[in-house]
Amino acid sequence: MAQLFKHLKVHQIFGANTDVGKTILTTGLLRASASRKRRVFYLKPVSTGPLEEADDRFVRRHLKDLAGQLSEACLFRYDQPVSPHLAVQLSKDKGLDYGTPDDAEFVLSVSEHIQRSAHAAVEELSDMYVETAGGVHSPTLSGTSQADAYRPLFLPTILVGDAKLGGISSTISAYESLLIRGFAVDAIVMFRDSYYRNWEYLSEYFADRGVKCFSVDPPPPKDSDIAKDTSALSDYYSEVIAPDSPSNLQALVSELDSRHYDRLTQLESMSTRAMETIWWPFVQHGLVKGPQDVMTVDSAWGDFFSTYESNIGSSGGNAELHHAHDTLLSPQLDGSASWWTQALGHSSPALTLAAASAAGRYGHVMFPQAVHKPALQLAEHLVHDGPGKGWASRAFFSDDGSTGMEIALKMALRAFAKRRNISDPSERKKLGILGLKGSYHGDTIGSMDACEEGVFTCEWHNAKGYWLDPPAVSLRQGTPMLSFPDSMGEYCSSEPTQYESIADLYDISSRLSSSLASQYTKYIEEKLDRIETMGHTRIAALVMEPLVMGVAGMVFVDPLFQRILVDVVRAREPSTISAGDWSGLPVIFDEVFVGMYRLGMESCAPVLGVTPDISVYAKILTGGLIPLAVTLANNSIFQAFLSERKEDALLHGHSYTAHPVGCEVANETFKQIAILAKSPLWQHAKTSWATPSKVGQRESAIWSFWGYDFISQLSTLDVVQDVMAMGTVLAVTIRDDAGGYASFRAQNLLAPLKTLSQDNTGPGGLPARIHFRTLGNVAYFMSNLNTPETVLRSTEKRIWESLSQP
């Protein structure tokens, strides 16, 4: 991951194009740095072309007087003067395969070399320059663009501009390509061509954008006599680093120094400053004791944050692994998928470009009675091919899960009130919902009113409905179990029931004919009868999170119970109108957390074997980039708002409804997930969850990126009460008699995960921390849909070690 050292200032050097003078300017920079009595490091990770012309040889030859100060190196060398990916291919064609590294191995090599340099850098400040090959997007060995391949290292960047005709354009475009990958471009440097004068234009252009552009006299023309050429260049280098030179390479080094120290100062102060001005969501500031309790995120990539390792603090630091010459930034696994939002990893270039292309084409466009391509494409996908397939007719966009649920509730209440002819406002205010105990639908007051009173509710909370306590699924002692709430005592067993396999437990069509199904039916019918006779609230909708209630503490609800709940509700006052119309009560599936493949499936409806009348999606909908939500509804719900009177419409809308940027990012997310769904990663995970049954291996509808064997083993540990995993989610319930929202036992037992460990490393091999969240005594871990096996397995290993060594 990102590399940052106090005593070694590292910059990567990208070129606006090939042949813009990267090596000559880097040589000048090395000399300018060395003139400050610094040790200097030069790294050319990949070199193609004849050995005698290789850039590291050039540097060594021209800086041989700096022998004591200079280290230069090249990691991968090919002798064809072509793009690295082609050089690899040509070598293979010749039968010379050097074992080309993939991107992860490449980053590891570069990272390890930089770390070794950091250990060798003992002076006050040393300077390192990492010179890339060709232009910013020139392919590296694997064929990946360099801008993408170097991204995990997140090195601050010097862009060498192009002084030739057309160079203004290529310099700006290269800059933009770096910017959209999040790189900080610390400076531009380029030759001063007095005919095209690109540097004049670009200095002004970049000054407006807060970046200084440095211009340097071009080198003398190449002399075919090597000795003469070397001598001429030597004079040239002396000139361009002279303090009074118009070429100003010293000024460039000073600028880089100042950017470096600025960054260190910022990083050091950010946590303290955050404590002074930010009011965090869901955080008791009284428990934030000092900057060590604040995570300073410098950047993020893939599954990891890159976080600052404060010098001042006891931020869970691991002294053996962290020395003064170690990087000040450590990878930290984003173990909660950034509050359940991430699906494709942080900083996905595909999502960035989708966002940028919609911003560039539309900005935002007001949505009432309007249509734009990103919103239409998304609505059509959601309704026809996505989670609404087969039942939904309309997509209503909003901003987050909570607003999406408020819209869902407004839809259901109106549809119910209309069909039942409830026109008296005081009767309408008495409408309520039927839900499950522990449900959570978002933080706005209306969505909260669809939940019981609890720790999250505010002064205005008014629980509107009834909530049934459901049976739950988990693994205990390696066995799939179903446990029943006390409230079901007279209907079901008080002891948990064992199942042969998870596949059996989630095989609804078989279980529908079980005796338990009849017991559930009886229980629910009697409950509903009782609610109706109580009469102060009239149930107008069934609202539930299918399969898993997240905020409740990752409760894996018995799918049979949810299925029968829907069946019973729909059968009570069956619709006498067309097929597809809502029946009994409008049924809302809150799939904000569980949908969009968080649990390995786009929607949970197929597992339950019933479709809802209304459903809500958010979080992964944008792949984890920006807020966007959608409420889907079937036609009978939509019809309830249809008339010739404006007042009858669903008068709800947020300013940024269906913002093109969000919709386009969502479209790209669906595209990327479709590719992943066919990947070996997914196939392998599914296979690991296939059940060894009497008739051989059987694929389960339920599977997870977390290994079945791992969770099964975990469930046998003393400190563990329950374990369950589905899709990207792993939930571990720690035995704790206290329990509840304020429980700290899970946090304490798993605290070792927060320390640096060589057992799980970020890209580039740096020891990583694991950032995880708990819900009371439940610790959960959430991967992306493309988290590499190595990350999954090493995280499992660390969880195992924490919990098996009490």
Place this chain on the structure above:
Amino acid sequence: MAQLFKHLKVHQIFGANTDVGKTILTTGLLRASASRKRRVFYLKPVSTGPLEEADDRFVRRHLKDLAGQLSEACLFRYDQPVSPHLAVQLSKDKGLDYGTPDDAEFVLSVSEHIQRSAHAAVEELSDMYVETAGGVHSPTLSGTSQADAYRPLFLPTILVGDAKLGGISSTISAYESLLIRGFAVDAIVMFRDSYYRNWEYLSEYFADRGVKCFSVDPPPPKDSDIAKDTSALSDYYSEVIAPDSPSNLQALVSELDSRHYDRLTQLESMSTRAMETIWWPFVQHGLVKGPQDVMTVDSAWGDFFSTYESNIGSSGGNAELHHAHDTLLSPQLDGSASWWTQALGHSSPALTLAAASAAGRYGHVMFPQAVHKPALQLAEHLVHDGPGKGWASRAFFSDDGSTGMEIALKMALRAFAKRRNISDPSERKKLGILGLKGSYHGDTIGSMDACEEGVFTCEWHNAKGYWLDPPAVSLRQGTPMLSFPDSMGEYCSSEPTQYESIADLYDISSRLSSSLASQYTKYIEEKLDRIETMGHTRIAALVMEPLVMGVAGMVFVDPLFQRILVDVVRAREPSTISAGDWSGLPVIFDEVFVGMYRLGMESCAPVLGVTPDISVYAKILTGGLIPLAVTLANNSIFQAFLSERKEDALLHGHSYTAHPVGCEVANETFKQIAILAKSPLWQHAKTSWATPSKVGQRESAIWSFWGYDFISQLSTLDVVQDVMAMGTVLAVTIRDDAGGYASFRAQNLLAPLKTLSQDNTGPGGLPARIHFRTLGNVAYFMSNLNTPETVLRSTEKRIWESLSQP
């Protein structure tokens, strides 16, 4: 604005760099198109370098056998072979100033030429190619990058890739620069260099991104003998357009045709398809009678949408202005600033790049107990220098104005309940707010509960509070007026009071000593006494939209009334604790609509002369790109949630809280507004609102981009009841005895604005429509903070014409 014709297929040709073969490939394309018996058009808007080497001459020379089919042209010609901006400067240096066009004039010239070509294109299909100069970001005449300068025309694009070493990188970077400006890149075309084989790599790269890459044999080496050269090239062109040629230029033309027809088909179907799957916010679908009632937005730029002119429909079309050869896309002024969100115009490259850079660096990062640079910078700006300056201590982020207000309400309720020791839950549920009649704070149920029952409220609405009917400011018959609600009859005049100037009316410090001030004080105090004795709701907060209640129908509330309301409330139960603590009741300013310069000022607090305890911002906060909201609070509010118990925290948070993309865009918005605030546009608007007073001109705190003289005149028209403007907002109340939310009179009277008119044109001189919104009998118009004078004045002219000709 965007140009699209049925019978003329226009493509702009951008180069990945200079010298990549744009002209040769374009010549080949012209010939390939011509071989299909089409009329072909070639436009080189800007040419630099010797006349005999100019690209249009090259095209004419090499296609002279197509005399009857070919039109070629160059609009601006300079003889120095340098970048256009430099050629202009060199000409000026030589005393040869040809009157260089600015960007608007440049776009107008190109646009007019394209339109003339469209008129000349009579065949089944004609093809036009517009060849740009140099690379995508090469500066055009004014110095603006071409990618930005050509953006208003939004032509579909062919990118000529670079076949040389480094060309993979420059081609991808150029593509990305086009993408982030929203351009549709229809195809890549490049020479086939068998050594570097860039086309192989790029074909695969772009195929993954849905773009076809075409490769063409390189031309024969240049012959110094012109006749021989011409003959060799002639053979070359015959080869590359042959149907069986591996060069496939015919396949490229077919691809362009297919993209063109696809776009036409999409545009034609979008409105119908939208009616089938989208559920629009605030729209009664029963009143959407057909596709003509749906606005199809193909792109947007600056103040304008670019919308599809359906062939089928009566979409307010103006037959005289719209012929078969006219563009199928018309500019349409975004007269509601896209539901009050826009500030810098659509598709601002600065905002796009800010969004992309944060997406590339972080993606999203979960926020509790974490900090990242974009959020910290924004929080610090808001609290220390922005609208919170002088009073706020904390920034709490959320997703939209409605969620921001729910958070504000939760803050106020808790602070009040805590200080007054209200611990009984049933007592806490009885807390309510004091507000103004007509207030609106967003669509979620909690925010709605802070408003009276009305057309927007749903089944669960439960109005929690009391609302006072405030006096309002407007211009009538050219005179600033204050009118009083009937309910104030016993305290104030029943007739409107006239004021000498708007400046007088908004001069709170002078008016505080008026007799009206005493009347207001008495009225409010007596009201509050009465509310207290009623007792079933206990007032726990004062909530208001300062200066203007937007959704109420742009009601410009008397600022003196609001000021005294705050003063009275604060004096009733004055805090006995520290200065800066909330006193009496927590005061919430809902500045979601009025803040962030919508009314010409960052916050309305300085005009009222009091600061709130809590305030909320959204909409313009991101310059109009994506959802983000913030709730600011002073320290005494924050302290109310502080303890050692997690349960006492503000347990509210949305998954994307403080998403880096939104925060970075907000930071860029503040930067851009600071630049605009010093612009001549703003200075001029302020001057036009300065009051001619007894002691000479006097600057008014209140000013607008809409001219004072214009609104003054407008207020004298028979059909107009009131007019008022402030900042970007112009509100015109139409006389209509019916009134109310369902009134259509304003829509009907102003319907002429929806037709195409040459009186106000989009960039490129195309006749434009004006898209506007009404709130009952109030029509409003909202500009950006950078809307050009020409657009403002021509809009005023059209409004005047619509309303003065009854």
